[in-house]
Amino acid sequence: MKIHLNKWLLLLILAVIWGSSFILIKQGVKAFHPMQVGSLRLSISGLVLIGLGISSFKDIPRKLLKWVIIGGFLGNFLPMFLFPYAQQEVSSSTAGILNSLVPVFILIFGYLLFDIKSKKTQIWGAITGFIGAFILIKDGGNQESINLLHSFLIILATAFYALNGLIVSKYLSGLPSLRLSAAVFSIWLGPSLILLGFSGFFTEFQASSEQIKGLGYISILALLGTAGAMILFYKLIQMTSAIFASTVTYLMPVVAVVWGFMDGERLSQQHIFGGILILAGVYMIQMKPGKRTLSQKGKISF
Helix, strand or coil, X not given: CXXXXXXXXXXXXXXXXXXXXHXXXXXXXXXXXXXXXXXXXXXXXXXXXXXXXXXXHHHCCHXXXXXXXXXXXXXXXXXXXXXXXXXXXXXXXHHHHHHHHHHHHHXXXXXXXXXXXXXXXXXXXXXXXXXXXXXXXXXXXXXXXXXXXXXXXXXXXXXXXXXXXXXXXXXXXXXXXXXXXXXXXXXXXXXXXXXXXXXXXXXXXXXXXXXXXXXXXHHHHHHHHHHHHHHHHHHHXXXXXHHHHHCHHHHHHHHHHHHHHHCCCCCXXXXXXXXXXXHHHHHHHHHCCCCECCCCCCCCCC
């Protein structure tokens, strides 16, 4: 019972933290270039965890190190840049709803790359989710082509999140979540600082009130929405499965929409209908999961 309660508590905490990330990204982009937002987010997280990260490498078997690097690149590095670029044109509410596609991609990549069998209900769920995403991003007005492109960046980020979740579930479930997260952000600290330098941050930063405020939002995003949340997410995957952990996407859109509404964002009937279809698709995927048929160790129970 204790484990049961812990996993739901972790799920709720993650939903609140990650659901709030989209409004924080939106505020950060107001003060800094998207490249700077992503680099700052990763650099702050890496600097906070570098001490623990260095000491954690001795606990990671050499044969697993490549999966730590690959998973970190897909789930902790690339999305940090894709979301700020996307949210130049996509509202934080829409970004939060589109992020619900993660379980859809877990289903697809699980079948294609990890030999995880799917039920017909799950397949229809994936189709329903993509229809919802298409309807959602069609609400572009006069900037439809721009919004479609920027919305696709979010969809691409969700695909990367899904791959990372599957990698962690299959290969890295035996590593302590805190040490795994610290190692990942330590590995990508160097590239993040290099990109931050090339972005012009150190020459452009003037400590204006807008920049100070933006830096504060990004710092909160880095410490809670990146470093802290990923520790909890890895722990949740290891306690349960990639599919269960991805159900955080049920709750994240609610948090994101509430923040967007408070910030004056418009939520049309089309947004609502598309979001409902995405969540319905995710629900169908979760209903009666298929069984894993791989014979190797570290089976994933979906």
